[in-house]
Amino acid sequence: MHIHFIAIGGSAMHNLALALLEKGYTITGSDDAIFEPSKSRLQSKGLLPEALGWYPEKIHAQLDAIILGMHAKADNPELLKAQELGLKIYSYPEFLYEQSKFKTRVVIGGSHGKTTITSMILHVLQYNEMEVDYMVGAQLEGFDRMVHLTDTNDFIVLEGDEYLSSALDRRPKFHLYKPNIALLSGIAWDHINVFPTFENYVEQFRIFVDSIVKGGSITYNLEDVEVKNVVEATENPIRKFPYGVPEHRVEDGITYLETPDGEMPLEIFGTHNLSNLAGAKWICQQMGVDEADFYEAITTFKGAAKRLEKIAEGKNKIAYKDFAHAPSKVRATTKSVREQYPQRKLIACLELHTYSSLNPKFLLQYKGALDGADEAIVFYSPDALKIKGLPEVSAQQILEAFGREDIHVFTRAEDFQEYVIARNYDGAVLLLMSSGNYGNLDFDGLKSKFTS
Incomplete structure (x- = not known):
């Protein structure tokens, strides 16, 4: 397939482009501004546009699809040309769903903690040599990219962002994934330029919980009042797994986690991170990781980039x-x-x-x-x-x-x-x-x- 990216330089977009290139797709793209590390990473794979800007001549009938980044506006010249030709246009999350609709989709949502929880899950899975597809919002130690896609892996782990999908698709990204296994870490009003009232913001999470595949599950932070209200009010027939901050103690700048096998020292700290850890454990267990194997792996987790x-x-x-x-x-x-x-x-x-x-x-x-x-x-x-x-x-x-x-x-x-x-x-x-x-x-x- 030949896929063209409009706004290829974004953090998420360029990682998806690299993932699809590795998968064997033909990739082209455009952008009006590309910064590091996107620039060097695209250049190393031959995907860096020859010149910055938008070029309608890059859009032609032989393209199989367009992926439209959030950075591109509705009047983007390349987008207008693609619409004129009747090409298939995907938003970033819409395309990820297309790539994963026959997989078990694990989606981590919440106003805060979602990158860290997704990172914890991927760290534990990698430690236990479990291959999965994924999309996460930060560069992780031991991972080449923020996006990995295959035709063979059974699971895909997706960080579920509540921000809008594209200039054409004004739905929050996490509404498009239709999770089999979901997590909701917290709800605290954000993105007021898009969600002008708190109630309007909370409604997006209600829609997310209702979008979980029937018979699926929601792992949720019981200590967040808004999360608790949203999850307990849903009529969606799904299993519910609450979590909270696990038992622990802090001594000389080190946090020790209480486990069935005794105390374990952690590389991370903070009650919010311990809550994140508890949520990640539930998800990993639903994906087939034993509790003991989770604890062994999580003691080596040092955190996601830019997160403490x-x-x-x-x-x-x-x-x-x-x-x-x-x-x-x-x-x-x-x-x-x-x-x-x-x-x-x-x-x-x-x-x-x-x-x-x-x-x-x-x-x-x-x-x-x-x-x-x-x-x-x-x-x-x-x-x-x-x-x-x-x-x-x-x-x-x-x-x-x-x-x-x-x-x-x-x-x-x-x-x-x-x-x-x-x-x-x-x-x-x-x-x-x-x-x-x-x-x-x-x-x-x-x-x-x-x-x-």
Whole structure:
């Protein structure tokens, strides 16, 4: 088959392109901007477009299908040409379903934790030499790509994102997968540019649970009130497996998990990660992994990229980077680091980067999110507000929204970087949280503060 990707440079899109190339498909693509690591990875396989931009002449009747990325707009010249020719056009999740409709589909959904849980499951399966297809939203240690597709594997594990599928398909991605085995980790309002009310957002998860194949199963976080309400209210005839935070203890910066065979030390920490672990265990057991084999494997799991990732460590100081940006994620991550290092000073830095986090009304959702930190720093760029068409946000609004008058607020990347890199971190833990790049923060310069 010859598949053409409109917006091939995206994180998920280029991984799918590489997976299909390995499967034997002919792949072409276009994009108006391609950044690293997508650029190098596409180039190494001969898939990097010769020139950036959209070229309708690339679209012809011999193409078997088009895969349309979320980055492409409805008036994209290549898309218009494909529509004119009557070509089959798939969104990313729609195509994944086509590739997996005869497999057992395992879908991990939730406002937070889904990447980590999916990563845990794949780590355990790989450790136990179980071959599966997969799609996950982060690069994992020991895995070449974020997407793997075959014609032979019985299972496919899919991270179920609730964001929209494409410019033509406005359904959330996880509505399209029709899982046989599903997990729901948590519901906390996000993506307000798409889901303007909390009720509208919750409704997407009701639809997800109702989309589970009859006779299938839902593994769900019993400790999340919204999740509990959604799962227990469904009339879908499915099996329900609740989970919560397992028994554990923390000593000298190491978390020990209680298991039937005694305590086991973990590489990860935080009650939210332990809850994620409990959910992953239920899913792995439904896929045929024994409990003892799960525990043996999970003790070697170090986490998904950008999820509480240790980036530097010195004799009495340590730095972590986390993808947390939504209020519930910021709150959970800050709390976890506080609990893991109760004797150290916790310095938490948050970049407000997304449309939701920069919206003055949504900012109020961050109330108390940084309370676990001894020192709190918030950075945002006024330029980002202009690009997103949002009204200005003042430093005082930030203080009031978070409920802390002592937050250091920075609106210039240079000032933020100078402050962070000049700090003395002896006896401290630095926690950086963002889905952005902190105004192009010099990470090498920052890391040197912890290794010197």
